[in-house]
Structures are given as structure tokens and as C-alpha cells.
Amino acid sequence: MPNSMIKKPLENVNGVLYIAGVSALKLAEEYGTPLYVISENKIRENYRRLATAFTRNYDKVRILYSAKANTNLSVLKILKSEGAGIDTVSAGEVFLALEAGFKPNQILYTGTSVSDEELDYILEKGVVINVDSLSQFRKMLKKTVPQTLSVRINTEFGAGHHEYTVTASKTSKFGVDGKTAMEIYRMAKNAGVEKFGIHMHIGSGIMQVDPFIKATEKLLETASIIHKQLGIAFNFIDLGGGIGVPYKPEETEVDIENFAKRLVDFFKEKIEEYGLGQPELWLEPGRYLVAEACVLLTKVNMVKETPYKKFVGVDAGFNTLIRPAMYGSYHYIVLANRLDAPLAENYDVVGPLCESGDVLARDRQLPKISEGDLLAILNTGAYGYAMSSQYNSRPRAAEVLVRDGCRELIRERETLQDLVRGQKIASWLKG
């Protein structure tokens, strides 16, 4: 039976998993495991599908890739070459965006709990700033008057695949309420800011358009009040990121044509009703562009049976991929070296960390697994490597880019030496 999760850029070639025309076995042999394998073709495809669906309905659409999902420079360059701008959340991401060749005016910075040092860096680089609090804006104004200013609004209505990924609600730390926004825009206008945007980002892993429509309604209502009271014309209205992807075989992908049409129709109707002119519509997708473009290859170190459970121990743990441990997320797993083997056993797939929570999949139906087998964990392109750590003093994994049968290392595997990089032994402990 064909496996519905094995679809482009994944292929079953005589029982072996291929990614964009490259054998998973060969990649594991050449670069070692755990290994993140990223498909350039798939990222481009995702971008074009999304961009086409939205621009078909409104020609002033700008897509800003949300860098925190995957900050590998090659990934940033791929999206830049597609015409994306970039959405950043730290000085580090602004730095990486500049390294990848984005121009300051293509970079949007949305911080929260922003330090003075970070603010100085952001202002010095001249990127577009989306403020998250009144205090941040006051601090900014003392240093300089930005040419463009955007404010993140808490629409008090959010959504997401997990409580931790909902980023707008009455009790959320993100954004400001309408009254505070009014104060910020008033101060900005008086100070001489010339261009304005308004922003929301309501959560992550959202499969339906309705939460976006509901939050957009609130955002545009706020924009309309500000427009009326202060006479501010918005150059852009940023609806944030958060579009989800399917992780389980029974989930269906977002019908992006329909999603875009419904959201943009609503947007157009409201900006017309409120007399907001023809602002640019900005989007900040992270997960949607990169999640499905990557598999994590991991080798089986151990198979163990207890009176209660069967365990498959692999070389990737929550140091490599934290989503299952952190959010209880599901990632589909295939036996990359024997794709046609029938499902036979129920396993917990666990990592090498000394932590009970180091579980990548629980009670998962898999073929009979042997030590030395190669597993592929699918859809790990978003919040995979980016959230990895050296916990348990395990050097981080490597990343490889594949495209049309070619492969190239795009991040070296860390070594044991990387575990002491930057460390200094206190002078009184030396000798």
C-alpha cells in the first residue's frame, strides 16, 4: 500500500527513502546522524504556492519569512531569492538576515522584552520595527525617530496547536491593547514618524482560516479607530504567521487557495468599509514554508524490551528535536532503509538523554526494528534545529541541503571541542 506521507520531495526507491533524489542511506553514511536534510525544491514550492494564492486576490501582498522557524543561512538565501522579506525576533536574527543579504528595509523586527543593547543594535541597523510595548517605544523615541513604525496589537483572540503557541489572548504577554496603541501612534505622529504599519500574530499551527478572520476583524477595527482619530494612513497591515501544516497521516493540508481567498476577501471588504485605502497586506509564515521541507535522519542504537514496553533507542533526542517533549507534538516516523516492511510492533521511540521525557514518539506502530536501522522523522524543518541544544553535552547535529539529486553540507556537525568553546576556567581553579 503506498504510504500517503511519502510524497515529494520524498520517494520510495526500492524500499529506500530518497529526499529530492538523494538516498537517505547515502546521506547518513556520508554525514553521520542525527542529520537534518532540507529540500530546497520543497521550500521554493511552498513559497510559490502561498505567494500565488494571496497575490491572486490582492496585488499588494508581501511575504516575510519568519526566521525563527529555521535560521540556516542557506534557507534564508533560498527564501530571499524567491522575493521574501524576513520577520525577526532578536538581534541575532537581524544579524543573520543581514548576513544572508537581506536589506534593512526587508527586515521586520518584532521583539518582546527588549533590552537597551538590543534596541541600540536594531536602531543602528535601520530595520523596520514593530513595537510590543509603550515602554519600548518611549525608549526608542529617546534615541531616534524611526521613519516607519508598526505596533503589535493583542487582538485578545488567538489560536494554535498547543497552549504554548497561542500568542494573543486576554492574558498573553504579546502586543498592546487598542488604547495603548493609540497612545503610541499619537506620540509617533507628533514625533514625526512618516510611515505606519499595524500588526498581529495570533499563534502557530493553525489549520483553519476562521481564527485569522476573527482576529483580523479586531485588528482592522483598531486600525480604523486610529485612522479616524489620528488621521494615520497605514502603509501595511501585517496579519502575522501561524498557518499550520499536517503532521499526522489523517490530517489534511490547508486548502491555501480557499484560505487566501476568504481571508483576503474579508480584508478587502473591511479596509474599504473603514476607508483605510490600499495598504500592503503582510504575512509572516514560518512553519508553512519550511516544516515539510526537512526530515531528521536518526540511527537506531538499541532495541529493548521490558515486561511492559518495547523501546527503540535512537541517536536523536530532545536535544535534537524538542517539539514532542515540549508540546507533545506528533512527528511521523518511517523506517528509511526498509520502507516496504509491514507494520509489526508498537514502540516508544526514545533518545539518548538521561531524561524520562526524552521521547520522540509513544506507542508508535512501526515495522520490526533492528539495531543499525535508519529512521526518518518527517516534517522537522520548522522549530527543529532552531530549538536544538547541547543538553547532556551532546554536540548539535549537522544540516544538509538537497536539490535535484545534489547534496551539500550547510552546517557542520558540532564536535566535542564545541562543548568547551567560550568556556573559561576561573583563575583560582587553574593549575
Ligand SMILES: *Cc1c(COP(=O)(O)O)cnc(C)c1O
Ligand atoms: C513565530 C512567529 C511567526 C511565525 O509563526 P509560524 O507559526 O511559524 O508561521 C510570525 N510572526 C511572529 C511575530 C512570530 O513570533
